[in-house]
Amino acid sequence: MSRFDRYLLSQLLALFGFFSLVLVGVYWVNRAVGLFDDLIGDGQSAVVFLQFSLLTLPNVVRLVLPISAFIGAVYVANRLMSESELVVMQATGFSAFRLARPVWYFGLIVAAMMLILMNVLVPASRSALAERSAVISQNVSARFLKDGQFIHPTDGITLYIREIAATGELLDLFLADDRILATRALYTARKAFFAKTDTGPKLLMVDGMVQVLSAKGQQLSVTRFADFTYDMAGLMAAPGPRKRNMAELSTYELLAPTQELATEVRETEDSLRFEGHSRIAQPFTAVAAALIGFASLLLGAFSRFGFWRQVGIAVALLLGVQAIATVATSVGEAVAGGWMLAYAAPLIGIAIGVFELWFSQRPRRVAKMVTA
Template identity: 85%
Template sequence: MSRFDRYLLSQLLALFGFFSLVLVAVYWVNRAVGLFDQLIGDGQSAVVFLQFSLLTLPNVIRLVLPISAFIGAVYVANRLMSESELVVMQATGFSAFRLARPVWYFGLIVTGMMLVLMHVLVPESRSALAERSEAISQNVSARFLKDGQFIHPSDGITLYIREIAPTGELLDLFLADDRVVEQRALYTAKKAFFARTDAGPKLLMVDGMVQLLGPKGQLSVTRFADFTYDLAGLMAAPALRTRSMAELSTPELLAPTPALMAEVQQTEASMLFEGHDRIAQPFMALSAALIGFSSLLLGAFSRFGLWRQVGVAVLLLLLVQAIATVSTSVGEDVPRGWMLAYVAPVVGIAIGVFELWLTQRPRRVPKLAVLDTVAT
């Protein structure tokens, strides 16, 4: 790699890293606000919030990398053009394709990062996130219990707990069961525990009493040293968790079996498209970098900047993204639609190469400018 290639590649990677950090922080904060309200509002700790935040990062980074590659390429090209560095290199005989060689290296590096994310980190993080979410949803104390408040986990049930100890003990519990018509049951206990058994969740109460109020007003009181209350009526039994298509590995998506399609409830066409999309989507970073860099090479040096070329680059990137969106909506529903997953990256790379070729063509000089030169 020549000195110029190393210099331009270092500039691209430095700005790519900076913009990636900024965009990831923006995306993460945007999602973390809603996640924080949801988890902390359900009684979860800050550790759980941190776990969920870390598990969502791979998918956020996957979305950000192509945008960062595009912004980095545009920024570097604009700065080098404004400082006449690229103009000098072109004057020494460098063609547009030679100038873009470090951009190819840069795009392939980002593509490699996205390949690791798409095939390894994102599926693993989504699987871990789904398992953690299921564990949280089955945590009875987190979903239904709040100390110092009267809560109603089900129709006809009122529950009050004075304090939830750090060990998980429920101190000074009160439970009113009005589900039976014309009969009311009141349970009080100094301590209680939740236990999950094969028959369903149970509430173990210690040192308390049961007061039953009959339809005619008769009251019966029973004291107990320990008592088990069945919570099966309060909570639905957890269903067996099935994986989503995003959690499957790429080999599973590329060779779907009938059992796997039934598990994720997806068609063979949609699973094949998802598998090939994981292969094709990383190359969107390469196409974005090429479009950003080659679009600015179309413009000549100007003291007012290359804002017109920047606008063209943005419009071309939006066009490629629109093609990707249409390909996804169509490719998931038709046989052999997986081939459409490669359309957007190929079109993006072709646009970048075409722009590089376009810069090689001699530009026409307006007649007025020629006359002015002759007169001078």
């Protein structure tokens, strides 16, 4: 690699790293706020919130990398054009394609990162996140137990706990069960505990009383107990086998889907196959983004007013490539053989960048001055 290639590549990687950190921070904080409201408000600990936040990070990075590659390429090209460094290199005989060689290296490095993310890290994090969510959904004490509040875990159930001790004891519990028509049962206990069994969670109440009021005949029966076990099946369904979704599947499974796999994730074989090829093709949009961003700024000559027109062209072209990707996804998932459309957006984007490089080195016409 020549000294110029190393210099330009180092500039691209440095700006790419900076913009990636900024954008990942913005995206991550935005998602973390929603997670914080959902998890902490649902009674989960800060450790659970941190686990969920870290598991969402690979997908956030995957979304940010092409944008960072584009911004980095535009910023570096704009700076080198403004300082006439690229003009000097062109004057020494460097063609537009030669100037863009380190941009190709840069785009392929970013594409390699995205390949690892999309085919290894993101599916693994999605699977771990789904498993952790399933565990959290079965955690009755975190979902339903809030001291000092009347809560309604399900229709016909009202629960109140005066205080939850540090040892996990539920002090001064009140439970109203109105699920059976014409009958109301009230449970009170000085303290209670939760216990997990093979048939589901149980509520163990100590030193309490059961009052059952029958609407028919207006009869009230009172039973005092030293200990009593209440089945929590009404509060939470028994856990069943967890079904995976398409984001958790490996790329190998997506490229060769079976009918059983499609039934498990509730998708068609065509959509699974398209998703598998999309994981291979989508990383190369980073190459297209970097190439379009760099080549667009070579289209115009130096101007003291900057290169805003060229930047606008680059943004418009990138939006066009994204629109092609959106249309290709909607069509490719619905038709047989549509997996080939997964490669449409990256290939078209790269072709646009190559065309811009070719067009930028065409001789420009200079307007002749007309003298009176």
